[in-house]
Amino acid sequence: MRQNDEETLNDLYNLILNPATREWERSALSSTKNALEEGATIDDQLSKLEAKLRPLALRNNLTPDVTDFYNSITGNASADAQFDFTKHSIDDLTYQDSAVFAGGCFWCMVEPFETKNGIISVLSGYTGGHMDHPTYDQVSGQYTGHVEAVEIIFDTRIIHYEELVELYWQLTDPTDAFGQFQDRGSQYRPIIFVRNEEQRKITEKSKQRLIESGKYKRPIVTLIEPTSVFWPAENFHQQFYKKNRKRYKRIERSRQQFLAYQRLQGKIRKELNHFTRKP
Incomplete structure (x- = not known):
């Protein structure tokens, strides 16, 4: 078995055992695992699994770890980038x-x-x-x-x-x-x-x-x-x-627009207060 196939299988097993995986996701992952254990080819089964997960993936509605797995089997390397948790320490x-x-x-x-x-x-x-x-x-x-x-x-x-x-x-x-x-x-x-x-x-x-x-x-x-x-x-x-630049930019733009409006309101209010306090 190819090294990357072994890694994919290992990820598959871990997701099935992961308590954060939703039951529908676990069912789809388990069906893939069972088929592989019965001798099905991994490329064929991953293609079928991708098709099952795709509707929720397109709506950004898979659990986080399953999303990472989906990105890995679809070749979305940037979104699948792994954070090095070991470097986050004093x-x-x-x-x-x-x-x-x-x-x-x-x-x-x-x-x-x-x-x-x-x-x-x-x-x-x-x-x-x-x-x-x-x-x-x-x-x-x-x-x-x-x-x-x-x-x-x-x-x-x-x-x-x-x-x-x-x-x-x-x-x-x-x-x-x-x-x-x-x-x-x-x-x-x-x-x-x-x-x-x-x-x-x-x-x-x-x-x-x-x-x-x-x-x-x-x-x-x-x-x-x-x-x-x-x-x-x-x-x-x-x-x-970094991993989801377009989606992040949409959300960030909305936040910045609200903050800019809020700052403008504050500036106008302070100027009005200063004006009304003049003798």
């Missing part, structure tokens, strides 16, 4: 630190941080909930209490935590407690997770400055909470902006 306690931000869909929270000088790694994941090893379906269904978030490892000699907090405010709507932009639900609520007292003080001062700025008409509702276990999201979600 290796220098003197000059490295971490920050965790929840600001709606984590797809749009990676690129703005990852492209900054001094950022070592950005990981999409789930945090703040009450279940171990949550899956995307569980979090999306609001069964676990988790929010989608990003964990950022950065070099403190190059970029400071204060700068990350200020960037976070620019990327989110701090007046929306029920989601962010087009993403609705408790899993998208805005939260800054702080891992020590220093981060808490910095975040609280930054939030207070934002409140006093008068930029927003509605109250600032972004929460500040202590960090908890950060569970990495499935590979499909990592660096989404």
